[in-house]
Amino acid sequence: MARKIGLFVLALAMVGVLCGAALAGDTLADVKKNGVLVAGVKDSLPPFGSVDPNTKEYVGYDIDFVKYIAKKLGVKVEFKPVSSANRMPMLMEGRVDLLACTMTKNPERAKQIDFSYTYFLTGQKFLTKKGTVKSLKDLEGKKIGTAKGSTSEQNVTKAVPSATVLSFDDYPQAVLGVQQGKVIAATTDESILAGQLGKLEKNPATKGKFEIPDLAISEEPYGLGMRKGDTNLVKFVNDTILEMEKNGEAAKIFEKWFGPNSDSPIKRGSFKITADKRGT
Amino acid sequence: MIGGLDFSVVRDNLSYFFIGRYPKGPLGGVGLTLYLAVVSLALSFIGGLILGLLSVSRNRLLRYGSMAAIQTIRGMPLLMVIFWMFFLLPAMLGGGMTASWTIIVALTLFTSAYMSEIVRAGITGIPKGQMEAAISTGLSHGQAMIHIILPQALRNMIPSFVNQFVSMIKDTSLAFIVGVSELTQIATQINNRTMLYPTEIFIFIAVIYFIICFAFTELSRWLERRLAYRKAI
Amino acid sequence: MLSYKFDWAIVTSGKYFDWIVSGFYVTIKLSAVSIALSFMLGLIIAIMRMSHFRPVRWFAHGYLEFFRNTPLLVQIFFWYFGSYKVLPAVANDWLVKQDFEFAAAVIALTIYTSAFIAEDIRSGVRSIPKEQMEAARSSGFSYLRSMQFIILPQAVRLTIPPLINQFLNLMKNSSLAMTIGVAELMYQARQVESYTFKGFEAFSAATLVYVAISFTITGLMTLYDKKVLQPLKGR
Structure with a gap:
């Protein structure tokens, strides 16, 4: 029976593969x-x-x-x-x-x-409670939050192998984890973290308590x-x-x-959209 | 500690909780939760009936085949069924299916397996003599099933069906994982945006789910009492 | 899509196989801890539900109805993301120092499942003839003592099949813990998928494990029914 089911599933998958081809x-x-x-x-x-x-x-x-x-x-x-x-x-x-x-x-x-x-060009950084993380050493053996299936997840595993990486469905949940002390840092691209920090800065309860230390672990071309x-x-x-x-x-x-007047000010620097080959 | 909670986040997003982006976009929130549950339940009723009848079929191949399928689905977590559907359906159907419908198919498949057990129990719960009597009056096995056995069995099953509806409403929350904007997804979205009120948001949606589910649980109990009463007279 | 090549080797050996295996261990650990706790909690709630003291009975009734009629996923989110505002600071600090994801999943699964178990135990108790309680009381046992020595042991034996069913449900429900980052079987299967893009193989492996556990437990239950319950009933 199990074999029959297996064959059936396989057949279904095959049909799927063929139909999928029609998509492109x-x-x-x-x-x-x-x-x-x-x-x-x-x-x-x-x-x-x-x-x-x-x-x-x-x-x-x-x-x-x-x-x-x-x-x-x-x-x-x-x-x-x-x-x-x-x-x-x-x-x-x-x-x-x-x-x-x-x-x-x-x-x-x-x-x-x-x-x-x-x-868009950015780099992967960390969002932490102020003063808790000064170098990658401070992250060793700690829990770090990020999002499932992201490059952030894979980069941080490489950059800090001794850390436990917790993957959530999306980044804000990881930032919530930092806020509640469940993880020491949330990690992803600076641009995303800047948006999250901007949100935390707007709220009187969390204003001035968080920061993005100057620790980049990768370049992220979107x-x-x-x-x-x-x-x-x-x-x-x-x-x-x-x-x-x-x-x-x-x-x-x-x-x-x-821009400087937005909720998540960062610098564009020298970045321009060009016919580049980054990331390939 | 409850005093420290600030439910203004619920007030500010009330319409978003109940209808999502509607009318600017598709229906979401509580509206979508109910829609998913109602459509999936209606389809699972049909699916459960078919699987249930197959599992009491006199054809051995059909009987064992359907039972194996039922047991396999029952052995899997719903989440697994959802991932499979997300993975297989577009490949099979060429991607024309929306996320909501993929969830409906997954919920239907999953619940049909459970429904079929209810149907089977309902059918086997009718005394055998009835089938024999029906056949002796000249009806075929199939006719006897449709006209004599099923109507009685279905009536007895009504409370269980209503109970399945309650499970279904709870199960729709898993649609969150694949980004269908039903109530739980809307709640995480608002939580992601506001960050500071997870307690308030999750208490609120728990209460909403509770009100809906409890109402139907009570309905099922009432139906059960009524059925018992009707049988008694 | 046409270029999809099956690569079963990734889930039968090597790094990704290890991920699946570690996911399996976490699933088992999570289920085992939660079922033990929810049995104890369920027993307590069931006894409270049958208490003669109204407020206790009402509390238990409210507990049952509320937790049975709320999605488990929402309860998991509440305990993980939302509990810090309702728990005392000390309890919160302590939990954060532990494996909080695991703890939150255990708490949510335990509370949810205990509500179902309590109902199962109660219907088990109700199926024990009333005269037994009366007889026990008249022979000098207190209410709690008669429960403990006469009613519950019988009820529990009758309740074992539905309890095993609850255990199965719990094992399947534990997959929801992936949403808060508990690296159980489902989480690992998805991890393998997102690292290798081999979803078919990863999901097949996880499905096989879940179905195998389910079938084993169902098989044991049928055996218990045949060897223990049927002879009991027949006597």
Whole structure:
């Protein structure tokens, strides 16, 4: 019996594999035909992607990029919430056309999906209670929180092998862990941590109690994710974001979400969107 | 300590808790929780009936096959079934299915296995003499099942079905893990955004779930008493 | 997708196999600790539920209804993320120094399961004829003593099948602990998936383990029913 079930499951999977192959068509043409671009974004990770409590609309850095691309295409946008763990399957299974969700480009991922040029550059740091962590040594043997299926998870395991890494569904839960003393640090990209710190700074109960020590363990180039072999869409997206850099739109969006007057001020430094090969 | 709790976060997000992004986006929150539960229960009723009938079938292959399937599903955590569906369904159907429907399929598959046991118990609970009597009046086995046995069995099963609905509502909370914005997902979203009120938020949604589930638990008890009373007269 | 190649070796040996095995151990440990505690707590709640002192009975009744009618996942989140505001600071500090993820999962699983176990025990007790209690009382036992020596031992024996069922449920429910970072079987299966993108193999391995545990326990239960319960009933 068990064998029969096994065969049956295998057969199902085979059917699935064949059907899946039919998916990798020309997404750009499909999007134009259907008049809607489906983008996978984060829904509770300001300043990249979150739902505004008042308007109930998606807002953020990633969101603005997607909106510009859709406008250029002349189609509507539909945002679908994704998590770090489910975003790649969501894309590969065709639930979304494009991923704009703080996704670091790396060679393993590039084997599964295609990335655009780097549209955001940051590095992985730690968010801690003030004064508790001065060097990586202070993290040894402690618990560090991060998100499942992220590069942050894999980097920190390498950088501090003796630490216990706790993976949550998303980063804010790891920051909550720091706040409640369950982990000594939350680790992910500085840009995300800056958003979390900004939130903590706004609240009188937590203001001035947290910091992001100057300890970077990696460089994190973010790319927009598309299905493997979707060359037309990749080219269109790349051309669009290069144009955004040229006409100042990219810098404007950065200023809006990360400028000195934003909730999560960080520096853009010398970063510009170029036809780069980072992370591949 | 309860005095230290600040429920203003609940007040500020009340409509988000109940309907999510609706009408600006898809229905979410309590609305979606109920929708998922109702649709999945209706489908599991059908699934449970089919599996239940197969498991009392006189064809050995059908009987053992369906029982093996039922036992395997019952041996798995619901979470596992959900992951499998998320993994297999898009591959099988070409990705045209929304996350909500994937969850509905997973809940249906899982609950059908449990429902089938209720159906089987209901059918075997009807005295054998009835089937024999029905067949002796010239009905076929299938006809006797549909016209004589099932109607009685189903009536006896009503309270168990309502109980399954309660489990179903609780189970929809697992949709959170795959990002379907039902009540639990909405709660974690608000918690992620506000950071400071996890206690208040989780107490609030626990109470909401409790009110819904308790109401149905009571309904099932009332039905059970009524059925017992009807049998007594 | 067409290029998907099955690679069973990743889950049958090496690093990822070790992950799955360690997940299995955590699942067993989590389930074993929680079932032991929920049996004790369930017993206490069941006795309270049958108490003649109304406030105690009401408390137990409220406990049962509330925890049975709330999703376990929400309870897990509450204990892990939300409990710091309702627990005394001392208890909180102590818990944080322990393995808090594990502890929160044990607390949530124990409270949730104990509510079901208490009901099972109560229906077991109710199936013991009333005369036995009366007889015990009239022979000079106090209420608690008669419970302890006469009623409960019989009830517990009758309650074993539903209890084993609860244990099965608990073992399956323990998979929810992955949401707060407890590295049990499901968590590890997902870890393997996100590191290797070999979801089919990772989930198959975890499914196999869960189903194997379930079948073993169900088998033992059938055996118990045949060897112990049926002869008892037949007598």
